[in-house]
Amino acid sequence: MSEENKSYVELKNINKFYGEYHASNNVSFGIEKGKLVALLGPSGSGKTTILRMIAGLEAPDSGEIIIDGQVVNDIPASKRGIGFVFQNYALFRYMTVYENIAFGLRIQKQSNDKIDARVKELVSLIGLDGLEKRYPSQLSGGQRQRVAFARALAPNPHLLLLDEPFAAIDAKVRKELRSWLKNMIEKLGITSIFVTHDQDEAVEVADEIIITNKGRVEQKGSPIDIYKNPETAFAAQFFGQTFFVENYRDFKTFDSVEGASNAVLRPEFLKLTKKDEPKKYSVTIAKAIVQSVDFRGSNIEVTVKYKNNIFIARRTLDEAPVEVGEEVDIFVYRLLVLDGDKVHLLKNRALDEESVVI
Amino acid sequence: MAEKQSNGLVKYFLIAISVIFLFLFLVLPLYVVVTEAFKKGAEQYWQAVSDEYTVKAILLTLEATVFAVVINTVFGVFAAWAVTKFRFEGKKVLTTLIDLPVTVSPIIAGLIYVLTFGRQSILYPLLEKYDIKIVFAVPGIVLATIFVTFPFVSRELIPVLESQGTDEEEAAALMGANGSTIFRRVTFPHIKWALLYGVVLCASRAMGEFGAVSVLSGHLRGKTNTLPLHVEILFNEFQYMPAFAVSSILVVMAILLLIIRSIIEHKGKKETEIR
Numbered sequence: 001m002s003e004e005n006k007s008y009v010e011l012k013n014i015n016k017f018y019g020e021y022h023a024s025n026n027v028s029f030g031i032e033k034g035k036l037v038a039l040l041g042p043s044g045s046g047k048t049t050i051l052r053m054i055a056g057l058e059a060p061d062s063g064e065i066i067i068d069g070q071v072v073n074d075i076p077a078s079k080r081g082i083g084f085v086f087q088n089y090a091l092f093r094y095m096t097v098y099e100n101i102a103f104g105l106r107i108q109k110q111s112n113d114k115i116d117a118r119v120k121e122l123v124s125l126i127g128l129d130g131l132e133k134r135y136p137s138q139l140s141g142g143q144r145q146r147v148a149f150a151r152a153l154a155p156n157p158h159l160l161l162l163d164e165p166f167a168a169i170d171a172k173v174r175k176e177l178r179s180w181l182k183n184m185i186e187k188l189g190i191t192s193i194f195v196t197h198d199q200d201e202a203v204e205v206a207d208e209i210i211i212t213n214k215g216r217v218e219q220k221g222s223p224i225d226i227y228k229n230p231e232t233a234f235a236a237q238f239f240g241q242t243f244f245v246e247n248y249r250d251f252k253t254f255d256s257v258e259g260a261s262n263a264v265l266r267p268e269f270l271k272l273t274k275k276d277e278p279k280k281y282s283v284t285i286a287k288a289i290v291q292s293v294d295f296r297g298s299n300i301e302v303t304v305k306y307k308n309n310i311f312i313a314r315r316t317l318d319e320a321p322v323e324v325g326e327e328v329d330i331f332v333y334r335l336l337v338l339d340g341d342k343v344h345l346l347k348n349r350a351l352d353e354e355s356v357v358i
Numbered sequence: 359m360a361e362k363q364s365n366g367l368v369k370y371f372l373i374a375i376s377v378i379f380l381f382l383f384l385v386l387p388l389y390v391v392v393t394e395a396f397k398k399g400a401e402q403y404w405q406a407v408s409d410e411y412t413v414k415a416i417l418l419t420l421e422a423t424v425f426a427v428v429i430n431t432v433f434g435v436f437a438a439w440a441v442t443k444f445r446f447e448g449k450k451v452l453t454t455l456i457d458l459p460v461t462v463s464p465i466i467a468g469l470i471y472v473l474t475f476g477r478q479s480i481l482y483p484l485l486e487k488y489d490i491k492i493v494f495a496v497p498g499i500v501l502a503t504i505f506v507t508f509p510f511v512s513r514e515l516i517p518v519l520e521s522q523g524t525d526e527e528e529a530a531a532l533m534g535a536n537g538s539t540i541f542r543r544v545t546f547p548h549i550k551w552a553l554l555y556g557v558v559l560c561a562s563r564a565m566g567e568f569g570a571v572s573v574l575s576g577h578l579r580g581k582t583n584t585l586p587l588h589v590e591i592l593f594n595e596f597q598y599m600p601a602f603a604v605s606s607i608l609v610v611m612a613i614l615l616l617i618i619r620s621i622i623e624h625k626g627k628k629e630t631e632i633r
Contacts, residue, residue, distance in 0.1 A: 086525050086528070086529060090529040095543075103543075104533035104534070
């Protein structure tokens with residue numbers, strides 16, 4: 001059974017410098033076979049560098065890259081058997097869709113019959129039947145992305161790398177493509193790593209997320225895991241919509257963490273009630289002023305000011321409307337307390353007391 | 359309304375200026391060349407054009423042009439590829455050096471070669487030993503023509519290659535394609551029209567080159583005289599009609615190249631519109 005837990009792709013203490021700039025700082029992680037993994041981080045966090053090093057387009061200054069039990073540092077990109085989807089697809093613009101997909105197979109000198117069969121199979125897989133003779137410029141963004149995907153898959157790679165696969169597509173098509181790509185990769189069972197700066201995208205598509213920041217890996221885990229138990233201050237603030245709390249002791253009935261005073265709040269950690277609405281935990285309620293009210297389709301986002309802090313809370317459309325300038329009550333269920341680079345998740349003790357009462 | 363009207367006035371004013379300018383400085387002289395050439399009738403014209411020395415000058419001009427175009431195309435492609443697809447130190451210096459022949463006066467270019475390969479040069483004993491003649495000989499003319507025209511191809515290619523980026527090449531390399539396959543199937547289709555355009559520019563400049571070639575040629579009639587030099591000699595000998603007749607050959611060659619140029623431009627534009 002130990003075989004199954006072994007990483008298919010492994011990075012060991014990878015360092016990479018661009019001049020003075022430390023693009024990868026002691027990066028280590030492992031990825032299991034068949035997983036769809038997101039490298040998530042703000043721009044300049046070194047995520048694309050990691051991807052390009054795995055592909056062999058860049059060489060690390062130190063450390064080892066292991067794919068399928070083999071150190072690949074000295075194996076050229078072309079021999080690694082990796083499929084790569086570029087950020088702007090890099091489709092060959094002077095070749096048709098058919099020739100784009102066939103390119104890798106022609107390089108391998110496969111027979112024309114085999115190539116034809118494989119290309120046709122992939123074209124129907126990506127749902128572009130009948131468009132084989134088009135040139136990339138005659139396709140929509142989403143179609144181009146599908147062609148790039150098919151082209152990368154054509155030579156049957158063991159590993160698929162995607163650099164910001166949805167960045168160049170407009171918002172509406174993006175949603176659709178995300179689930180398409182996820183289903184497709186699941187169906188094929190190919191180990192895949194994709195780079196993104198969009199947390200929604202990472203949460204929606206990936207089995208596992210690796211959060212990068214300033215050339216370091218901050219945390220690796222399933223989306224739920226990272227959301228629930230962020231390990232670093234960066235992970236706590238980057239993941240999900242967050243608001244900074246200057247002095248969390250303002251909210252009573254929370255345990256105290258030695259030496260820490262700042263915390264992070266998420267909208268779902270907050271309950272906002274109007275003055276005339278019934279409340280459960282009257283002891284621990286704080287007063288805040290409504291700054292703005294924004295309709296978000298399925299809910300209403302209410303921005304409130306509490307002392308020097310700005311929070312956003314959500315209310316459903318069924319609840320009584322609140323107005324700008326109104327004084328409301330906020331109740332905090334949970335807090336992520338920042339203790340240096342560590343994070344503690346605190347639960348409001350009022351909740352425990354109540355469950356004891358019931 | 360008033361604004362629109364004044365815009366119309368500006369438009370016609372600018373058009374008129376351009377047309378008058380082109381007529382005075384281009385059409386009129388060309389007209390004079392052709393009428394002067396045929397002043398004494400077609401027979402005299404044919405005699406001047408088919409003169410032994412004129413034919414030799416045409417052949418030498420074509421020879422120098424072919425050499426310059428072939429060598430500069432190869433060099434231009436390599437240089438443009440190196441400059442746009444790789445990162446290396448001294449890249450700025452290289453691109454500046456490529457532009458040098460455009461800024462340096464052709465006379466100076468000619469003198470450089472006379473000083474490098476002539477009698478005063480330290481290389482001269484070596485050249486003499488192996489009986490290599492460069493100055494006042496055909497190799498000198500070819501060298502001078504190459505020097506003067508070498509930026510044309512690479513100058514056309516560099517912006518095109520730059521705008522293309524390196525993604526497509528990287529994608530091809532990742533799939534295992536080697537350098538020549540990448541060039542043939544990915545890079546070349548992209549630069550095809552720009553390359554042809556550069557070749558045409560290079561050829562037209564090579565045919566008309568006077569300064570550098572004049573210094574290196576020594577004006578040996580029938581041996582080292584190119585068409586422009588031949589025109590000068592005829593003119594200096596007060597043989598005006600033949601001088602204009604020979605000039606008209608150059609004019610015809612230039613117009614031919616212009617037509618080829620416009621066709622290439624048109625086709626290239628059409629194709630880039632699709633892609």
